[in-house]
Amino acid sequence: MQKEKSSVWPLIDAYGICRQTILPLYRRPTFDSAMVTQLLFGECYQTIAMTSDQQWFKILHEDTGIQGWITTQALKEIPEADYYNYLNTDFQVVTSPIAAIEYQGTNLYLLPGSRLHFSELELFNWQDHIGFTGSVRSHAVKADxxxxxxxxxxxxxxxxxxxxxxxxxxxxxxxxxxxxxxxxxxxxxxxxxxxxxxxxxxxxxxxxxxxxxxxxxxxxxxxxxxxxxxxxxxxxxxxxxxxxxxxxxxxxxxxxxxxxxxxxx
Missing domain, CATH: 3.90.1720.10 (endopeptidase domain like (from Nostoc punctiforme))
Structure with missing residues (x-):
């Protein structure tokens, strides 16, 4: 239900994942608003509200607790089970200044901190299968x-x-x-x-x-x-x-x- 005297509709149980190199989050649902943070490829979020015209979604970045607005075009929804699986299982985190992955038939460049949701326990060499170039580390292994x-x-x-x-x-x-x-x-x-x-x-x-x-x-x-x-x-x-x-x-x-x-x- 829409909040009284508000152009924002609350949402629950909706989840997404960043599928671009950098995803800016804005303080308000407009491009001339201040940027509050950025999400990197593979980082997950919850959608918590949307504008009444459904052109902007307010999301919560689970890792930092920061909230901000993204456009409908940038929203990439995932099932709830995948969201919690990505958060609670190991993943590979990009460490090289610039990396690249074959995504949807083209090369997508990745920055340090981007996430690839493949564990070292996979039975195949995932780096070869997904066409990845760059360096990564297992997030579950703490750096010295x-x-x-x-x-x-x-x-x-x-x-x-x-x-x-x-x-x-x-x-x-x-x-x-x-x-x-x-x-x-x-x-x-x-x-x-x-x-x-x-x-x-x-x-x-x-x-x-x-x-x-x-x-x-x-x-x-x-x-x-x-x-x-x-x-x-x-x-x-x-x-x-x-x-x-x-x-x-x-x-x-x-x-x-x-x-x-x-x-x-």
Missing amino acids: REQLIEIAIKYVNAPYQAGGRSIFGLDEHQGFELIFNIAGYSLTSGKIPGRKIDPELVLPGDLFIFRELERKQVKYALYLGAEEVFWMDNRIKVSDLSEWEDFLRSNKDKQVELETRSILS
């Missing part, structure tokens, strides 16, 4: 610290883009969540990741988290070892830890908080 850093480094020089989740444009918070998700660790949008540790115990792969309490802003830096950090300053960069600290000192928020957190241990 060295592997996590290898995944992160591929995003160096990615420019800042609000809501972006690709090497061509990256949202700082969603980007860090994506990197850890590729490595097999689940980070939910808006939640503090990992456990707090003593800064003197920091190891490569741990996170520095800087909070400006008045403006409620958060900055991340991934410790790479040898006093180097991976962080966002209009683009993803690697610099000495001292440069990041100088950047933080330039902020005008009087109430700040810095902590170190470990995701991997």
